[in-house]
Amino acid sequence: MQFNIHTITDKDIIVIDAPKRLTSDISDDLKSIMKEYVDREKYNIIINLEETEFIDSSGLGAIVSKISITRSNNGDIKLAAPQRYVVDLLEVTHLNKVIEILDSVEEAIEGFEK
Amino acid sequence: MNDRLIKDLQDLIDQYKTYGMVAELYIFYSSDDDDTLKVLKSYNQNVLQTDFNTEQTFVSDEKIDDDIRHQIINQFQLDSLLHSTRSGSFQLFPGVKYGGNWPVEVGHDLLNAINRHILTVVENWAIKEEIDRYKESSSNMIAEMGALHEISRVIDSKENIDSILSYILQRAMDLLKAEAASLMLKIEETNELEFKVVFGPAASQKIKPFRLKVGQGISGWVADHGKPILIPDAYADQRFDPSFDQKTGFKTKSYLCVPMIYKSRIYGVVTLLNRLDGRPFNENDQELLTTFASQAALAIENTQLLQTAIEKERIDKELQVAAEIQRLLIPDQLTNIPDMDIAATYIPCKSVSGDYYDVIKINDNQYVFIVADVAGKGIPGAMLVSNMSAMLKTYLEHSTNLKVIVERLNTRIMLNTTDDRYITFFIALYNVKDKTLTYINAGHNPPLLIDHQQNVTRLKKGGIFIGCLNWTYEQETINIPDNSLLILYTDGLIEAMNSKEEEFGEDKLIGILKDNRTAKSDKIQKKIIKAIYEHVGNTSFEDDFTLILARH
Numbered sequence: 001m002q003f004n005i006h007t008i009t010d011k012d013i014i015v016i017d018a019p020k021r022l023t024s025d026i027s028d029d030l031k032s033i034m035k036e037y038v039d040r041e042k043y044n045i046i047i048n049l050e051e052t053e054f055i056d057s058s059g060l061g062a063i064v065s066k067i068s069i070t071r072s073n074n075g076d077i078k079l080a081a082p083q084r085y086v087v088d089l090l091e092v093t094h095l096n097k098v099i100e101i102l103d104s105v106e107e108a109i110e111g112f113e114k
Numbered sequence: 115m116n117d118r119l120i121k122d123l124q125d126l127i128d129q130y131k132t133y134g135m136v137a138e139l140y141i142f143y144s145s146d147d148d149d150t151l152k153v154l155k156s157y158n159q160n161v162l163q164t165d166f167n168t169e170q171t172f173v174s175d176e177k178i179d180d181d182i183r184h185q186i187i188n189q190f191q192l193d194s195l196l197h198s199t200r201s202g203s204f205q206l207f208p209g210v211k212y213g214g215n216w217p218v219e220v221g222h223d224l225l226n227a228i229n230r231h232i233l234t235v236v237e238n239w240a241i242k243e244e245i246d247r248y249k250e251s252s253s254n255m256i257a258e259m260g261a262l263h264e265i266s267r268v269i270d271s272k273e274n275i276d277s278i279l280s281y282i283l284q285r286a287m288d289l290l291k292a293e294a295a296s297l298m299l300k301i302e303e304t305n306e307l308e309f310k311v312v313f314g315p316a317a318s319q320k321i322k323p324f325r326l327k328v329g330q331g332i333s334g335w336v337a338d339h340g341k342p343i344l345i346p347d348a349y350a351d352q353r354f355d356p357s358f359d360q361k362t363g364f365k366t367k368s369y370l371c372v373p374m375i376y377k378s379r380i381y382g383v384v385t386l387l388n389r390l391d392g393r394p395f396n397e398n399d400q401e402l403l404t405t406f407a408s409q410a411a412l413a414i415e416n417t418q419l420l421q422t423a424i425e426k427e428r429i430d431k432e433l434q435v436a437a438e439i440q441r442l443l444i445p446d447q448l449t450n451i452p453d454m455d456i457a458a459t460y461i462p463c464k465s466v467s468g469d470y471y472d473v474i475k476i477n478d479n480q481y482v483f484i485v486a487d488v489a490g491k492g493i494p495g496a497m498l499v500s501n502m503s504a505m506l507k508t509y510l511e512h513s514t515n516l517k518v519i520v521e522r523l524n525t526r527i528m529l530n531t532t533d534d535r536y537i538t539f540f541i542a543l544y545n546v547k548d549k550t551l552t553y554i555n556a557g558h559n560p561p562l563l564i565d566h567q568q569n570v571t572r573l574k575k576g577g578i579f580i581g582c583l584n585w586t587y588e589q590e591t592i593n594i595p596d597n598s599l600l601i602l603y604t605d606g607l608i609e610a611m612n613s614k615e616e617e618f619g620e621d622k623l624i625g626i627l628k629d630n631r632t633a634k635s636d637k638i639q640k641k642i643i644k645a646i647y648e649h650v651g652n653t654s655f656e657d658d659f660t661l662i663l664a665r666h
Binding site: 027069094 | 487489490532533535536538555556557558559560574577579582583585605609
């Protein structure tokens with residue numbers, strides 16, 4: 001598993017560090033991690049894209065897979081610290097309009113607090 | 115003559131000499147496949163075998179030629195030499211020099227008795243030989259059975275592994291006359307052993323799926339170390355854990371556990387309990403069971419290989435089906451649009467993705483361009499595209515309002531897919547008379563419009579890819595100036611990578627388009643494809659790609 005996961009217990013937030021390349025071979029892992037947390041009623045998820053240089057369609061699929069369910073439970077998925085390439089990709093796919101993108105994990109955490 | 119027989123006969127000679135009954139006893143003998151006559155005699159308490167030197171060939175009528183008789187009697191100074199006695203392939207003649215003054219009749223009786231004695235020794239020897247041969251042939255039989263089993267295993271390897279393992283265990287149990295037998299398989303993921311097959315009195319008592327850790331107990335030790343354990347008396351051995359006996363009421367006496375090893379991988383263990391004849395298991399039993407266990411391991415290995423092959427075949431088949439669906443979806447021939455020079459192509463890669471494109475005529479004035487790419491490969495992806503294409507065509511029959519069509523499509527696809535599957539989608543309605551293009555880009559790589567002044571417009575208005583979230587899509591209408599070039603494509607094109615993992619990239623694509631803007635569409639298309647192949651070099655395409663060029 002190529003994901004570091006941090007739990008910010010007092011704020012009930014899960015931070016998942018995405019790997020360098022989020023492609024079909026590991027997107028399933030990200031999907032099942034998110035599913036696991038959602039199943040445990042953890043609906044505040046931050047995906048830290050700081051290290052991520054490339055995301056393919058399966059990676060995007062994994063990111064969006066739990067948007068609906070988190071939102072319908074008053075939670076959300078936020079993306080933190082994406083690199084230039086990823087920002088372009090999020091714009092092309094219009095995901096930037098769907099998901100809140102923040103410059104750092106700290107800002108994303110603050111975002112949940114509001 | 116067989117060494118053992120010689121020894122037995124010499125023992126006999128010694129015996130008579132020790133008793134003092136005879137001064138000297140000789141046994142002359144000859145075998146059918148050797149005509150020379152040989153003699154066994156004692157010599158200074160030591161018994162020797164010597165060749166009896168005779169020029170003359172020995173006769174086969176079981177009587178010695180009179181000349182030879184005399185020669186022998188004289189040479190060995192015998193009191194008596196009996197006529198030959200045949201035993202198997204041997205002819206034997208006892209010759210005696212008496213140790214005292216025996217009356218002739220008594221001497222004769224003694225000689226007869228000795229003769230019978232010799233015969234008995236020879237017969238015993240023959241029986242022993244027979245027993246040995248039988249032992250040898252039965253061990254050969256075991257080896258043959260193993261070989262036969264091997265063959266049948268290869269033939270039957272399509273059978274399920276459970277029945278093969280049961281068969282092997284049953285054979286081992288029968289052959290080693292065990293009262294109970296079990297086979298446990300190693301589960302790699304959890305590092306545990308699980309009962310797979312159980313025979314014997316305990317088996318009837320419904321053993322629940324029972325697991326133990328590798329390293330735990332005797333079986334666990336065997337599975338861990340890959341070495342057998344042989345315990346002749348279970349209750350006298352500290353390693354034996356009687357708790358299983360207590361549970362089942364079975365009384366373990368002798369215990370034999372061997373690992374199932376093939377190519378140094380441990381697949382599990384086979385255990386036998388108690389020989390039915392009451393004697394403890396021995397080294398031979400251990401050796402034989404090890405052979406059976408390694409066959410079981412081989413059977414498992416083969417089954418696993420077969421399963422991998424079947425799985426591969428299934429995937430290949432699935433890809434074939436998906437490719438077939440895709441082939442049917444992609445138009446054989448493009449619709450002609452007045453004032454437009456169109457070229458389109460689809461370059462497949464080894465794995466089938468869900469690229470889709472089409473040009474649909476609504477009426478003489480309106481034409482629809484579509485390009486789409488589904489996330490998720492194989493049959494589900496292909497089916498989803500097929501589904502989407504059918505829905506789209508139905509909608510287009512009733513409406514050309516792209517916003518309505520895309521939003522409806524989005525809702526329908528959301529219902530039809532899993533939450534991680536989506537389609538990037540670009541749809542445009544070209545109006546011939548107005549020379550306008552109305553489009554919606556649903557998360558697709560932006561098509562490019564290059565006008566006669568080399569200005570590049572990226573068509574990115576729209577919204578998120580379809581099939582994922584409810585969305586209100588934006589729509590945009592742009593003019594298509596004369597001598598402009600429109601290109602629609604899927605991400606496989608600009609993401610095509612070379613061996614240094616460098617993508618082909620949008621900039622390179624735009625460069626080619628600009629350089630060749632005035633060329634015919636199919637020429638430009640060829641240039642692009644050539645450039646991509648040059649970029650990729652020996653690397654194979656990760657993703658297939660679609661390319662549509664429309665020159666106004």
